[in-house]
Amino acid sequence: MPSLKRALDTLRGIAAPESALTLAMMLIVLRHRAESERADPAASGTDALDAWRAFGDRGFRLSNGYEAVGIISQGLLDGGLPDLFVSNLRDLDDVPGSRLIPLFDSVVTAADPAVLFDDCLRLAQTKSKGGDYFTPPGLAQLLIGLMDPEQGDAVYDPVCGAGGFLLRARDHVASHGGSAELLALYGQDASRFALQTAVMNLTVHGAEAHLMGPASSLTDDRFPESTFDVVVANPPFNQTGWDENGYSRGDYRWRYGTPPAGNANFAWAQHVLSKMAPAGRGGILLPTGAASTTKPAERDIRTAIVEADVLSCVIELPAGLLPHVRNPVSLWLFTGSKQPRRSWGHHDQSGRTLVIDAGDTAVLTGRGRRELTDETRARIVDTFAAWRGVPGHEPYEDVPGWCRSLSREEIAAAHYDVLPSRHVGSPAVVTPSVDLHDQVDNLAEELLELFETSGRLEDELRDLLRQL
The missing domain is CATH 3.40.50.150 (Vaccinia Virus protein VP39)
Known part of the structure; x- marks a missing residue:
């Protein structure tokens, strides 16, 4: 299964992390709504299902992000979601359609859309730059x-x-x-x-x-x-x-x-x-x-x-x-x-x-x-x-x-x-110690994450300098 994180990494440097995550979440909700409409033949409409099928049929031939966002947004709005849901994501307009393929594949092949959406929220905790933090x-x-x-x-x-x-x-x-x-x-x-x-x-x-x-x-x-x-x-x-x-x-x-x-x-x-x-x-x-x-x-x-x-x-x-x-x-x-x-x-x-x-x-x-x-x-x-x-x-x-x-x-x-x-006085119990090997593993993971963050920031800084 394509990794959501790797799929988002393909958009690094050409789209804001928040926009890429929003696009991923919109795709997940479109899939969820499409599956709900498919499972209920008596439903009043199939707008999300039609959009999902259209996106799937054209997914490998989308010219740019503007077209992808348009298909997803229209399918969800026609399917009854409020206008608040619509996001322009203007910085995705000129993203080549080919760069969106890994993201689309990660959503298509996910076992459970709700679990994948929770993964998006966990990633949002580390990528958010605008103060939108979500309670763990x-x-x-x-x-x-x-x-x-x-x-x-x-x-x-x-x-x-x-x-x-x-x-x-x-x-x-x-x-x-x-x-x-x-x-x-x-x-x-x-x-x-x-x-x-x-x-x-x-x-x-x-x-x-x-x-x-x-x-x-x-x-x-x-x-x-x-x-x-x-x-x-x-x-x-x-x-x-x-x-x-x-x-x-x-x-x-x-x-x-x-x-x-x-x-x-x-x-x-x-x-x-x-x-x-x-x-x-x-x-x-x-x-x-x-x-x-x-x-x-x-x-x-x-x-x-x-x-x-x-x-x-x-x-x-x-x-x-x-x-x-x-x-x-x-x-x-x-x-x-x-x-x-x-x-x-x-x-x-x-x-x-x-x-x-x-x-x-x-x-x-x-x-x-x-x-x-x-x-x-x-x-x-x-x-x-x-x-x-x-x-x-x-x-x-x-x-x-x-x-x-x-x-x-x-x-x-x-x-x-x-x-x-x-007020409570001296502790009556001692917090159990953490195994030394576990501590080393956790610290190593944290250091690798810091290296990754440093690389991402360096890439973003280089992109900004090129635009000067």
Whole structure:
């Protein structure tokens, strides 16, 4: 089977990496839609199938990229995809048709279009240059597991990226015996490319969502009157200049304090809180510094959030889990009430906040990346569930070095610092060591990837110099 990565490499230097990936994703979705139309003779149309056949018949004789993009786009638009899906990809106009053959072959011969699309998203993590980063699947799975959506819930992501959280919510419901089709999915993003990717990602996985944008949820909320059962977000960290014109200074969402114009972390946190239904729950990824910053405006908002008793849990995570962030990150979980109820558990945790220190739990994977193991994710989810009193879990107890249930008074005595590693005490266990041979192999893979990146950048620089 032709490698997707090798196929994309044939376009290096003559097309932007983002455009080449977008073309690959469009081809994958066209194949998916074509196969769906072929499998359903009673379907209202065969637009995608006709386009797929036309592209296949002419694939080796396409004159240039402009013709290829036109065939794909028309087939998908006629097949019912929204205008948002259309991408001009003007830098592909003059790419010779022969250079597209490996890319077409990699899509044609793939065993599963959805799996190939996931490969595209993994490549996007390393090739993106415009700030469109997508949450790694393992991290998305962790946050959705903590939120525990159920069929019938409305799930909202105000910075939805490629739609990963929304798809994980469907997977979670299905894996727990529910009907994923009974979830209502909503998303917004400021990036057109991210929204295009989300439409394609949802389509190829057989899902639908109400997506809005491109527009920032902070300054142009496209769901102004709506609240949701589950709100999840992985926003840009330490975003500066997010409200330079001051349009949002008196916004109703800032019930815990006006966020500083120079850092949007607590604007995003309060947006999540404002979009939660009365019995809803929310979760957001924030830089670890948000848990302990002493900057007055941010500290005051954190204090107000704790005093309002809407912060249910803070989880400190390792560095390197997000490709674009090398510092440690944290998960903040919110709820409107900590009293016993079906979507919460049997324990009344009013006036208390759980902190979990998972900062030393990452393992090194191929090419120098770091991930949480399945066991670590399960332990985090189980700890939070036990603290809430969810049936079927062992009774909760503080574990030195891992978790602690803090009273509001204890947090106040710590100047409202909620960084877990400052509260849980000394670790009770030592992180298992990694085999030396595995370390050498992983470092070698990372070095080879750096060599490859260096070569690609050198090629791009040479192309730019030739154009001067």
